[in-house]
Amino acid sequence: MTDTPQPPVPDGAIHADGSREGGIREDQRLRVLTRSDLAGLDISLADVIATVEDAYRTLHAGQSDNPRKLTVKPADGHSVAYAMLGRDGSRNAVAVKTSYKHGLDKGRDEQHYYTTLTLYDDITGLPLAMMDCARIGSLRTPAVSALLARECAPPGARSALVIGTGTQGRLALPFLLTALPGLDRLMLSGSHPDGIAAVREELRRHFPDREIELVDDLRTASGEADVVVATAGGHTAAAVESDWLRPGTLGILVGHGLAPSTLHEADRVIATSEAQMNVTGVDMADADGTLPPVDAEFPAVVAGAAAGRRTDTERIFAYNSGLVVTDIALGHRFARLAVAQGLGTEVTLWR
Known part of the structure; x- marks a missing residue:
């Protein structure tokens, strides 16, 4: 019995273990x-x-x-x-x-x-x-917000508000629900019909039994939310102020939608990177052009070396900037x- 002939391996083919064959050197190829x-x-x-x-x-x-x-x-x-x-x-x-x-x-x-x-x-x-x-990026950023919520949201968090319906807003709620399955009120603040429809579609795809509550009164909605995720673009008129938030609220800034007061008057400030916040968060600076110090960087919180939240009632500001x-x-x-x-x-x- 003879072996069945095998087809030739094409130049540059990739095997299951990731190795390559062919006449071109491996270090000359880029996938x-x-x-x-x-x-x-x-x-x-x-x-x-x-x-x-x-x-x-x-x-x-x-x-x-x-x-x-x-x-x-x-x-x-x-x-x-x-x-x-x-x-x-x-x-x-x-x-x-x-x-x-x-x-x-x-x-x-x-x-x-x-x-x-x-x-x-x-x-x-x-x-x-x-x-x-x-x-x-569209997956990583809302995943970080979900981790921030898991570590820093008030105990027993039940309600979340997402501001913005762009790329980062569309998966914010599905990721939040993955990390905090106890959320039972999902609010959305947005003005673009196509974006709102896209947010609903993404939620339906991952959690078909859940519904979004579209809100018009941002002040009331933010005052009723345990977690506020601001993902809006730079042209947004939305700007949640610190005194709109009830004790214990976690505010996560991804794009725009939180006023500088939510940072400067926070009881605790968490950042994925303080250095990056000082570079990309200048629009949150006070009248003197300064940003408050960060209480903890998020990698230390995830690793258990720093506390995300110390009390049930402290308002926490979390800055979500991407780490490479x-x-x-x-x-x-x-x-x-x-x-x-x-x-x-x-x-x-x-x-």
Whole structure:
């Protein structure tokens, strides 16, 4: 009996273990993953939260590196660009993330936004992938808000208010429910019909038995919420003041929607990174241009080295700015899933 002939392995093919074959050297190849490639990958909200949480724990343990982001912005403020370099010690991956948004002085439909993540394997020294980072960011940020809520919300939290219906607002409630399943009142403040419809659709997809309460009176709604997540864009008129919030409320700032008083009059301030808050949170500064000190950074809270909340009644302000180590962790997860499914296109970039 003779063995069944096997088809030849195409140049650059990737095997199940991630190894490559072909005439082109491995260090000359880069796998490019488009937005469409990543859109087809299935990952649960709980998986995303666990991946992000692990990245925080690894960073706090001193096994990862997350330098402060670099920022460039023209004097008229029409655009902003960021560059972030980091290393994930849990996954032995190094990455560079870039983010560029143009048209900040225009409406949402006229803006342009591009973000990419380039990953390298720090064991083999080979490039792992270059990918569109939009989906990673759209998952990572609400996952961080969910973790903040899990660690800092008042005991027995039952109500949540999300301000804004853009990219970050659309998954905020499903992630919050994943981390705090006891929430029974889900409020939304938004003005864009398409965005409101998208928020409802995302909630229905993940929690088909839950409904959203659309609110018009922001002052009343914020005063009835245990958790307020502000994800609105820069043009929003929404600005929740500190004295609107009842004792014990957790306010999480992702984009816009919380007034500076919620920070300056908070009983406790938590930030994913104090250094990054001092760079990207300048719009929350007081009349003298200063920001209050941070009481605890969130990686220490996740690791159990610092308290998220000390009393049931303290109002907590939490600043959610992206740390590149969380992008690396989630990007690495997506890259491995994509390789296993044969997604993406290999290019010989360095030849």
